[in-house]
Amino acid sequence: MEGKKDEVVMRKGPWMAEEDEIxxxxxxxxxxxxxxSIRSKGLLPRxxxxxxxxxxxxxxxxLKTGCKFSVEEERVVIDLQAKFGNxxxxxxxYLPGRTDNDVKNFWSTRQKRLARILQTSQPCKSQKNNGKSSVLHEIPPLEAPKFSSTSVEEVSSSSSSKDQNFPPSYMENSEVIKMVPLPDLVNPNLLNLGTNNLTQLEYTPMEKKPCVDPLSQFPFPQLPQPPLDLPLPLLPESQELADTNLLNVFSRQMASEPDEDGPQLPLGLLSFGSEVNSQNSGRGDDNPAMPDSYFDDFPTDMFDYLEQFPSSSEW
DNA sequence: AATTTATGCAACCGCGCTCAA
DNA sequence: CTTGAGCGCGGTTGCATAAAT
Structure with a gap:
């Protein structure tokens, strides 16, 4: 039926080099x-x-194809995702050389990874973890974060008024992003990371740099010196640094009201929340870090990840 | 070494918006 | 004002490869 109308069967699937050339x-x-008009001119059956x-x-x-997201880029994505949603x-x-698809894939990969980490870090879950416990395994009980919620809010207020045509100046404006101190949620020492990785990182203009795997180059020369005189920790595993960044963002999200776009939820809180809230169902009362509204704003299906797992009684 | 599982990425799909006819 | 084509975006799927067993 439809194949007949143009007498050319539309090609789908992977592109060939010749097609790219055309x-x-x-x-x-x-x-x-x-x-x-590429099709109508008969140039490509696509x-x-x-x-x-x-x-x-x-x-x-x-395009930065085949190049992993740098930690700077990760940070931008995480912060902007918190601000703009998906x-x-x-x-x-805001990320030169990156496409929406890149960002999307990066984020979804990250979400999955984090979910996995948090699942394996469930305290009662002995199962067959083979000793590959995640760093998050030892995260202490959640405490009320003590930090300011400046960064994202400032970004919001400074940019939202000209949202429509704001330029991709995220990284050109050094004032735009300042990481706030890591709250008590994550003890950097337990993560074997050190506070300095997690705080006070400012963006520097991201001019074109050689494409390198950032995690192999830690610490990053373009980042400002850490504010604290802590020794630079060994980088544990690449992913862990990244995940710690994410936790950092979780913490900041917890301190600020979700914006109109609604935050996509940091899965980490689900895990933390479940532990905390099992004690006090009146969450929010005893635990200011977990306001009702925070959970209420999540899409209903976002807990699906965790629901696939057996309840603790089955472990 | 073979097999299974996990991961990352490229590409497609469907929806909604814009704009010209 | 209506309508349809073109385009852009976000979500999803499927495949290739890496890692684990």
Whole structure:
């Protein structure tokens, strides 16, 4: 039926080098627009959508393809996700060389990883962990965070008024992001990280740098010196640093009201919350870090991750 | 070494928005 | 004002590869 209308069967799936060439050639001639005319001109048996996607995600110049997110980039994503929600395209405008798809994939991978870590760190869960306990295993009981909630709020207030056309100046404005001190939620020593990794990191302009795996280069030369005179810790595992950053963001989110976009939930709190709240169902009363509204703002299906696991009584 | 499982990424799908006819 | 094409975005899926067993 539909295949007949154009007498050309639309191709789907992975792109071949020749197709890429054709697409690049088209963009050179006509610019990155009128994607559907690529098909109508008979250049490629691909939909305009597919062409556009290929261009945006793979062929556009200056993309950082095949390069892991640096810690700076991670931080930007985490903070902006907290601020904007899942507005990947918007977040990507702050990350030169990254596409919305990159950001989206990065985030979902991260969410999964974190969920996994938190699941394996459930205290009663002896099961077959094979001693590969996560660093989060030893996170102390949650206490009320003591920190200011400046960073994200400031970003909000300073940028929201000109949201519509604010430039991707996230990293050009040194004032924009200042990490607040890590709250007591995570004891950096237990994480074998040291406070200095987790606090007071400011963004520096992210001009084009050679693409390197940031985690192999820790500590990062472009980051300002840590405020504390703690010895630089050994980097445990790459992911752990990243996850600790995420926890840092969790903590800050807990201290600030979710914005209109609604925060996507840091899964970490689910785990922490369950432990804390099992003691006092009147959460929020005894535990200011867990206001009702915080949980109420989460999408209902976001607990799905954890629901797939047996209850503690089954362990 | 073979098999299974986990992970990351590329690409597709569906929805909603914009804008020209 | 309506409508339909084009486009952009966010969510999801499926595959390839890495890691674990």
């Amino acid at each position: 697409l690049l050639d088209y963009v050179k001639k006509y610019g990155p627009r009128d994607w559907s 939909t305009g959508k597919s062409c556009r996607l290929r261009w945006v995600n793979k062929l556009k110049p200056d 507005k990947w395209a918007r977040i990507a405008t």
